[in-house]
Each structure stands twice: as structure tokens, then as C-alpha cells.
Amino acid sequence: MERWALVSGLGGDLEVYEQIQRELKKSRGLERLFVLGDLIGPRHNSDALLKRLQEPERGDLQPECIYGWWEEQLLAERGYRGERTAEALRINHGNDAVEGLLTSVDSGHMTWLASLQFGFIELDCALLHGSSADVGDELKPTSSPLILLDRLTRLDVNRLFTARSAQQFRLDLNGGAIDSHIKDLNGEQNQQQAAPKRSVIGIGSGELFSLYAPGSDHIEFLKAGGKPVSRGLGFG
Amino acid sequence: MAHAVISCLHANLAAVEAVLDDIDQQGIETITCLGDLVGYGPQPNEVVELVRQRAIPTCQGCWDEDIIDGLNACECSYPSQLAERRGHLAHQWTEAKMTEDNKAFLASLPTSLRRDKLLFVHGSPNSQHEYLLPDMNAFAALERVETAGAETLFCGHTHQPYVRELRGGSIRVRVQHHDSSSSEEQEMTLPMRRIVNAGSVGEPRHGNTQATYVIHDEATGDLTIREVNYDVAKTCQAIIDAGLPEVFAWRLSHGFEYAERADDASHVCER
Ligand SMILES: [Zn+2]
Ligand SMILES: [Zn+2]
Numbered sequence: 438m439e440r441w442a443l444v445s446g447l448g449g450d451l452e453v454y455e456q457i458q459r460e461l462k463k464s465r466g467l468e469r470l471f472v473l474g475d476l477i478g479p480r481h482n483s484d485a486l487l488k489r490l491q492e493p494e495r496g497d498l499q500p501e502c503i504y505g506w507w508e509e510q511l512l513a514e515r516g517y518r519g520e521r522t523a524e525a526l527r528i529n530h531g532n533d534a535v536e537g538l539l540t541s542v543d544s545g546h547m548t549w550l551a552s553l554q555f556g557f558i559e560l561d562c563a564l565l566h567g568s569s570a571d572v573g574d575e576l577k578p579t580s581s582p583l584i585l586l587d588r589l590t591r592l593d594v595n596r597l598f599t600a601r602s603a604q605q606f607r608l609d610l611n612g613g614a615i616d617s618h619i620k621d622l623n624g625e626q627n628q629q630q631a632a633p634k635r636s637v638i639g640i641g642s643g644e645l646f647s648l649y650a651p652g653s654d655h656i657e658f659l660k661a662g663g664k665p666v667s668r669g670l671g672f673g
Numbered sequence: 674m675a676h677a678v679i680s681c682l683h684a685n686l687a688a689v690e691a692v693l694d695d696i697d698q699q700g701i702e703t704i705t706c707l708g709d710l711v712g713y714g715p716q717p718n719e720v721v722e723l724v725r726q727r728a729i730p731t732c733q734g735c736w737d738e739d740i741i742d743g744l745n746a747c748e749c750s751y752p753s754q755l756a757e758r759r760g761h762l763a764h765q766w767t768e769a770k771m772t773e774d775n776k777a778f779l780a781s782l783p784t785s786l787r788r789d790k791l792l793f794v795h796g797s798p799n800s801q802h803e804y805l806l807p808d809m810n811a812f813a814a815l816e817r818v819e820t821a822g823a824e825t826l827f828c829g830h831t832h833q834p835y836v837r838e839l840r841g842g843s844i845r846v847r848v849q850h851h852d853s854s855s856s857e858e859q860e861m862t863l864p865m866r867r868i869v870n871a872g873s874v875g876e877p878r879h880g881n882t883q884a885t886y887v888i889h890d891e892a893t894g895d896l897t898i899r900e901v902n903y904d905v906a907k908t909c910q911a912i913i914d915a916g917l918p919e920v921f922a923w924r925l926s927h928g929f930e931y932a933e934r935a936d937d938a939s940h941v942c943e944r
Binding site: 584615616618619621628 | 833881
């Protein structure tokens with residue numbers, strides 16, 4: 438049965454990535470590894486990790502990467518996003534953080550980083566860093582269900598995998614309904630609409646990662662170097 | 674107290690004058706305009722000057738934005754490719770015709786206006802270019818109003834007036850955290866919210882040639898869609914005299930229905 442490994446928030450930490458790769462090697466049936474952004478970050482020099490992602494070692498599960506919030510900041514600051522700069526980073530963490538980010542990534546990696554996509558659509562699943570609205574959109578278990586439903590509806594997917602909040606969770610929208618009364622110049626009309634059954638899944642960040650089996654809709658939350666955080670969260 | 678909401682004037686002076694007369698005759702003093710003062714029609718300066726002279730609070734429409742920022746809009750600015758081609762001609766004509774002062778006025782307009790729990794926008798709270806069609810997914814429609822912190826959302830842009838009430842909503846949610854093996858299902862009750870589309874004064878597309886706008890009585894909550902007759906032939910002649918695409922005159926004289934509907938109504942503007 439096909440299974441996916443979902444990783445994010447490595448923040449330039451090659452050691453964590455190597456640890457995850459070691460554990461994935463032991464795990465059977467894994468077919469794909471998705472790295473959902475924040476490959477780089479302010480705490481580590483990211484060059485070694487970026488090199489490894491672009492040139493996997495023998496035995497590595499081939500990573501499929503998208504860009505995240507930190508890449509977006511770097512790409513903006515280095516002129517890859519039109520007029521925009523790393524404004525969000527500057528406002529939240531100051532100019533030193535922007536300088537730190539610039540020195541943590543060799544400019545030779547920029548072309549590759551700029552080629553990364555916003556997200557992947559696989560089967561009926563969207564694999565994103567933030568959400569379909571924005572790379573910085575933080576979806577959490579406490580987010581308004583209306584917002585979560587909107588983010589799912591925008592891409593018309595049944596599962597949305599997100600990493601930006603760094604949390605591991607699964608939130609199932611299990612139905613519901615709403616009445617809509619419309620009046621226009623032709624008259625009045627009532628409709629009832631059912632809420633679709635869809636899910637938002639937080640995959641974690643850094644050493645917290647997840648395994649997903651699209652066939653059985655089974656998610657497993659893991660911690661690199663540790664025991665599974667939980668098992669068997671399948672709501673089929 | 675009753676107030677009137679108008680949208681999509683589209684440089685049609687005769688229609689704007691007729692609607693303002695209709696509002697005045699009812700003794701309504703508060704008017705809010707949801708933008709698209711220009712585009713398609715032959716009197717962009719005259720309409721902008723009338724709105725300025727009457728000091729009508731106005732938000733910026735998709736056309737107002739494009740005249741200022743150029744046509745860098747997402748493809749959803751136009752409901753279809755055919756509409757887009759015609760729209761470009763009208764854009765160039767309007768851009769050339771407008772005074773710098775009137776353009777500066779359009780540039781100064783806010784994207785939304787708020788009065789207590791009433792929110793006024795052109796397209797949606799997300800974008801001047803997003804269409805909130807009456808048959809949009811009800812949960813998505815409610816999300817637009819709720820996320821914007823409003824109880825009643827007034828919008829335009831579709832040129833089809835409607836009043837939509839979203840009520841009795843609920844969503845069942847089950848959350849599983851990484852560290853707990855149990856999960857509980859909860860039912861969330863959703864608030865009642867309204868979306869009111871003011872239609873179009875100067876470019877109606879609801880299947881009739883009359884200009885449309887809405888009146889909201891805040892005391893009773895009543896919402897009335899008004900239809901107003903105006904001298905359609907006069908504006909049509911001015912469109913032809915100005916050398917604008919004749920199809921705009923044809924559309925005004927038919928109240929063009931359906932053909933200008935969005936190709937993809939579910940398109941979400943990411944501009
Ligand atoms: Zn309009
Ligand atoms: Zn518009």
C-alpha cells in the first residue's frame with residue numbers, strides 16, 4: 438500500500454533530515470517523501486541541507502520539495518518576487534533576522550529555490566506549507582471550521598496537509614448543513630447545503646513528521662529519534 | 674433609518690442621475706457606493722464628478738483599480754475571454770478620456786467601508802475582482818462575511834442584485850491531537866449572516882434594462898431591490914458617438930443576461 442512521508446520545517450538542519458531518512462529506510466512501503474517548505478531557517482546555515490536535497494545520497498528516499506514561509510522571505514528579499522521584500526520577516530523579527538537569513542543560504546541555491554512550487558496536488562490531497570490562501574496561513578486545530586472549509590474548497594480537495602503551525606493534528610469536518618435564502622428580482626428561493634466531509638492535517642515541523650497512507654486515509658505522527666507520537670489515527 | 678447602496682455606475686450618467694433622483698424622492702440621505710464608477714460607459718468624468726460633488730462615500734471597484742494600476746489583474750476581472758477583449762478597448766478609451774484629477778480621486782478610494790456591523794466592498798472582502806455569485810457555496814459565502822467581522826456584507830461587481838441570508842448553519846468537527854488517542858466530536862453553530870448585492874446602476878445584467886440598487890432599512894432589517902427607469906437610448910447613443918464598442922450599447926438596451934456570467938464562478942482570485 439502506498440505511503441507518503443511528510444516533513445517540513447527542517448530549517449537547514451541536516452542532522453534532523455539524516456535522522457528522518459534513516460527512519461524512513463526502516464519503514465516499509467514508503468514510496469514518496471514530501472518536504473513541505475521551510476527547508477531553510479534562521480538558526481542554521483542551510484547550504485549542506487540544500488545540497489543534500491538537490492543531490493540525494495544513495496539510499497535516500499528522493500525528496501519532493503515545495504517552498505515555505507522562510508523561502509518566500511528569502512526569495513522576496515533577493516528580488517525573486519517582483520517589488521516585494523522580506524517585509525513579514527522584518528516586521529516580526531527585525532533587520533538582523535533578514536541579514537541572518539541572507540547569510541545562511543549561498544546564492545548558488547537561489548535558482549533551485551526559485552523553481553520550487555507552492556504546493557502539490559496528489560489524488561484528492563493538497564500538500565502545502567500554509568494553505569491555499571497563503572504560504573504563511575497558519576491552520577491550527579483551533580482555526581475556525583469555516584476558514585478550514587474555505588481553504589479546502591479553494592482547491593476542491595478532500596485532504597489538506599499543512600505545516601505552517603508546526604503542530605501535528607488531524608481535524609475532520611464531519612458534516613453539517615446550512616440554509617440559504619435568496620431573494621432577487623425573480624422571486625425568493627430556499628436551499629439547504631450540506632457540509633462536505635473533509636480533513637485538515639497538520640504534519641508537524643522539524644523532528645516531528647508524519648506518515649500518510651492515502652489508500653486507507655491513515656495518518657501516523659512521528660518524532661525523529663523517538664517513539665511514534667501516536668498510532669492509528671485513521672477515521673476511514 | 675434607511676440608507677441606499679449603489680454599485681457599478683460604469684460611466685452611465687443618465688442612469689446615475691435617475692437613481693439619485695429616486696433615492697432623493699424617498700427622502701433617503703445616506704448613500705454608499707460600491708465602486709466601478711467608470712468603464713464601459715461614455716461619461717467617466719461626469720459620473721466621477723457627480724459622485725464627488727454629492728460626497729458619496731465610495732469604495733474602489735475593479736475598474737477604478739485597473740484604471741489606476743493598469744491591466745495587471747487576475748483573469749477573473751472579466752467573466753469571459755470575449756468580455757476581456759471588449760473590456761480592454763473600454764479600458765484604453767476610459768484611461769485616455771479621464772482627467773488626472775478624477776484618476777487621482779479613484780486612486781484615493783478605500784477598498785472597503787465599514788459602519789458598525791455593515792461592511793461595504795466592491796467584489797468581496799478578499800478582492801475587488803472576486804465574484805460573490807448568488808449560487809456560490811453557502812459555507813464559502815458565509816466565510817467571506819464572518820472572516821471580515823461583518824453581519825451584513827454589501828457587494829456589487831456581478832451586476833445582478835440579490836439578497837442572500839445564510840442561517841441555521843452548523844458544522845461537526847472532530848479533532849485528534851498528536852498526543853491523545855481519544856477524540857471528541859463537536860457541533861459548531863454558525864451565525865446568521867447576510868450578503869446583499871446592489872446590482873448595477875449603469876450596466877444592468879439581470880435581464881432587464883432598468884438600473885438597480887438596494888435600500889436597507891436598519892430599523893426593520895428590510896432590504897428592497899429597486900429598479901429605476903432611465904433614458905437608455907440616450908446613453909446608447911453616447912456610447913456609439915464616443916466610438917466605444919457597440920456591443921456595450923446593445924447590452925444596455927437588452928439588460929444582457931447570462932452571456933456575461935463568469936466562465937468559472939468558483940475561481941478564487943489570488944491577486
Ligand atoms: Zn461593475
Ligand atoms: Zn467590478
